[in-house]
Amino acid sequence: MNPAQNPDRLKFVYWAILAAVLLLPPLIFENRGYYLRIATLVLMFAGLGGAWNIIGGFANQVSLGHAAFFGVGAYTSTLLLKFFGISPWLGMVAAAVIAGLLSLMIAVPTFRLRGHYFALGTIAFAEVLRVLFLYFKGITEGPVGLSVPYLGDSFWHFQFRGNLGYYFTALTLLSLTCFVAYRVKVGRLGYQLRALSNSHEAAEVVGVDTYRAKLWASLLSSMLTGAWGTFYAQYLYFIDPDTVFGFWTFSVKMAMVVILGGLGTIWGPLVGSAILIPLDEWTSAVFTGNLSAVSRLIYGGLLIALILWQPRGLLFWFTEMSERRRRKRRSLGNPETETGA
């Protein structure tokens, strides 16, 4: 019995492979090692991409300012911990709420903008926040940055020894992100977002409240991004405005993993992240010292090559390949295929 004939069985095989791939790193890599750290960062950027995808991919409203939500999330939980001793887990919830509120504020002026102007508007917002967090030194310590107070390794404090705890936290948060994205995609909102991404006017005329649909997408996207901000702060123990509100460090990178993996897909961000993050780390590690400029050049060059090769994302290439193989098998007249399941 070939599993390819039974869609349920095929699905099970895919899930099993995915689970195995995701559970492998903690088994084969050392807890305090460099590789598990990269694996954790892969999960984090997959999650950030997944969150970004809800507005950037499904609705094709390309935001290049999502670092705004990420940074606000990171600062919210860290400040709550520093000044009030509130557990970062609760801080993460607060981060999501505040990032969500911020997205509603940003929506008012930016949702009038379309295409490139929307992207520019979101960049401006993230930059304004970066400057504000640099300016209010009394609370944020400005450019010096904030260290997350170390309270000892415990689950309640969201502080773990080595990478293992963070890896599984990231895996949980990534599952949540993918679940939300999936529910959006197959639900009412998903249809409306795809419709308006093709034409706002046509969507409106057949009854889609495009403003409201984008508001919901943006709210969910920003809340998840804010929660990931808390994760980052707890993992790195240190945040500063130039990094967490950064254009290159986060805004562009979270869009990048989605574009590389597949816009508007559930698994595209994970595929994109699994390639982009190790590639980034590898080129930085191999070309050091005088060659560090070369590292960026190679990193950029490889990215351009990948995107030129598969402009619709690597996931698209993968599904295309498996589809082609299935068709080939069928055309060969495999008797098993003919009888089906």
Add this chain to the structure above:
Amino acid sequence: MSEILRLEKVTKRFGGLVAVSAASFAVNQGEILGIIGPNGAGKTTVFNLIVGLHKPTDGRIVFNGREIQGQPPHKIARLGITKTFQTISLFNDMPILDNVVVGALLRHKKVGDAVAEARRTLAKVGFDPDITSSPGDLGLVDRARLEVARALATGPSILLLDEVMAGLTPTEVKVAVEMIRGLRHEGITLMVVEHNMRAIMSLSDRIVAFNHGAKIADGSPEEVSNHPDVIDSYLGADSEYVKR
């Protein structure tokens, strides 16, 4: 016949250009109202004003006794007025079925119900309800048909069809005319912009003619086609529809 929609001195200016100038006419429940006029007469602008894509500069649009001018299109769609686009504007990145599902979601909260409704609507306009291809695979006729299906799935009481027969062969026009008559039998009021005179003359209960943004005639197909201003501006004296 009871009135369902009324335009009262509706004017639309784009900068210095007057696209529609003080247009007044009524639409009756269950009728097929044809709208004719040369290119640039303001027919599509009238449609866009009714469905809310444009705000009138002046005037009132009354639907079932309620002023609707200036409301956003999705609210007007919910009230029961929608249109098809002259420059066909499908959701090209979505499968054919999903295009129609978007429309059906207006009256169905659950996606499953909307999908079932969309399949029924597809069948109604002559598509295979289990179709899996995408709009890009369709020819012009079918693209126009899909526009109609998507609009129909919203469950409108008034449907505005903007040149759905453009580019159709005479045989295809016949099919389209039958389809539109079928919609009226279901109780849908139709407003039809069309340049195909044969089709619009046989289809319409009443015709409104426009020129330079102003209404120049309003009446039965025969009255309108013999109106001197309509002959002058649109039909020409040697038209087969003009009595000599």
